[in-house]
Amino acid sequence: MKKASFSFVCIALLLGRAIASAGTSEPISLTPESWQGAPSVRLSEQDGHLRIKSLDSSIWFGPRGRISHGKDDVVSVDYRLRGGNLVVQANWFDGSGKFLETADLGQTNSDKRTAMFRVEGSDSLPKQGLFYELKFWVEADMPSLELRSLSIDRGVGAIPLFSAQDFEGSDSIEVSTASSGLLAFRNVSTVSPGSIVTSKTLKRSGLDTVRIKVASVSPSTAFSIQAIYWSGSGTYLGYGDLLKDVTNVTETTVDFESLEMPEGTQKIGFKFWLSGQAATAEVEMSRE
Numbered sequence: 001m002k003k004a005s006f007s008f009v010c011i012a013l014l015l016g017r018a019i020a021s022a023g024t025s026e027p028i029s030l031t032p033e034s035w036q037g038a039p040s041v042r043l044s045e046q047d048g049h050l051r052i053k054s055l056d057s058s059i060w061f062g063p064r065g066r067i068s069h070g071k072d073d074v075v076s077v078d079y080r081l082r083g084g085n086l087v088v089q090a091n092w093f094d095g096s097g098k099f100l101e102t103a104d105l106g107q108t109n110s111d112k113r114t115a116m117f118r119v120e121g122s123d124s125l126p127k128q129g130l131f132y133e134l135k136f137w138v139e140a141d142m143p144s145l146e147l148r149s150l151s152i153d154r155g156v157g158a159i160p161l162f163s164a165q166d167f168e169g170s171d172s173i174e175v176s177t178a179s180s181g182l183l184a185f186r187n188v189s190t191v192s193p194g195s196i197v198t199s200k201t202l203k204r205s206g207l208d209t210v211r212i213k214v215a216s217v218s219p220s221t222a223f224s225i226q227a228i229y230w231s232g233s234g235t236y237l238g239y240g241d242l243l244k245d246v247t248n249v250t251e252t253t254v255d256f257e258s259l260e261m262p263e264g265t266q267k268i269g270f271k272f273w274l275s276g277q278a279a280t281a282e283v284e285m286s287r288e
Contacts, residue, residue, distance in 0.1 A: 025076070028063050028134075028150040037061030050147040052138070059143055062135040066093060067152060069130040073119040074156040078148040081110040084140020088117050095129040102135075110140075116159055119152075158211060158286040162198055162270075170196035173274060182215055182282040185223070185274055193222070193275035201230060201267040204256070212243060213251045213284045221279035222247055228269040229262050237262035239271070 028034075030050035032043040040054045041061050052061055067073075075088060087107040092100040101124075105117040119132065138145055164175045164183060172194025178184040187194045217223055222245040229237040240261070242254055256268070274281060 024154045026152045026154065028152065030147055030150065034065075035061060035063055046146075052143070052145040052147070054138075054143055057141055057143070058137065058139050060135055060137050062133060063150075066131040066133050069119065069132055070152075070154045072154070072156050074153045074159065075105065075117040075119060075134065076114070076149075076151050076153050077117075078114050078150075080113065080146040080148070081138070082140070082144040083110050084138055084143060085109050086115075086145065087137040087139065089135040089137070090119055090121065090132040091135055092121050092125060093131045093133070094126060095131070100125060100130075112165065116153075116156075118156075118159065161202070161210065161285045161287055162200065166198055166200045167196050168199045170194070172196070173272065178282050180215065180282060182213075182284045185272060185279075185281045185283065187274045187277060187279040190277060192277055192279070193224075193273045194279075195271055195273045197228065197271045198269050201269040204261070204266050204268055207256045207268065207287075209287070210254045210256065211251070211284075211286050212254060213286075214243070214246055214249060214281060215284070216249060216280075216282040217247055218276070218278070218280040220276045221281060222273075222275040223279075223281040223283070224273040224275075225283075225285075226271040226273070227256075227259070228271055229265040230267040230269065231264045232266040234267075235264075237265055242270075245275070 030045070030048065032045055032050065035043055035050065037043065037052070038054070038056070038059045038061065040056045041059050042053045044051045079086065085107050086109065088105040090103045090105055092103060094100060101121060103121040105119060108115040162183065164177045167175045172187060172189040172191040173196035174186045174188045175196060176184045212225065214223060223243065224241065224245055225243040226239045227242055228239050231237055240259060
């Protein structure tokens, strides 16, 4: 797979809730004739879904045509992948059609079913008059992918950092998606306080402001969030409190660039605590 020759911050997150802040959503056609790909790629349509198969272990494909770049564009995809990883890139062009650069938007894998990717490029890109082409890669043995929906969501101000599928197993805390779309935490044991940690860590580089919204807390409950600091090799370095013993609805922002972290921190995970038996809380963490 051809990698971009520069680095930039991207967001690749599970679609754990509806995008309330999106202005418009523009679906991309999933008919085979609207797509192109590597010579070995076979494109077909079944039940309105686009199916992609190949005998090669690394393939590329993408929709034909260029998309006019809008403020806060996000790629939303609903997919089913049999093994391996799905990588998303954007090829950038100016108004005259001149190629400018390729940007990695992020990747997801066969364990997930939905994903969102912020459409961004390097700081050297012009601020206006830009177009981009989407390019997908599948890295798997005999890849098989089904795209069920694909859209460009315009004006998305914030994307949730985590979904209910981004947590490790816990004997005390259960995480689900509430009807509101927020993460719902519930203490399901007699242990108090109970805790659960994210299975996904975020890169420290480029992690700036995170918004934390605690939308509900049950009576006699205290809710806390800690940042867990890791080295690049996965060595535990320590933790820091982001919220401690919250008992009421609250909303705050955390500036990670100003936090004191252990030397060598490269990755950050999160640990959530609930005090009180049968305690519940609804929470969202998002990046602006």
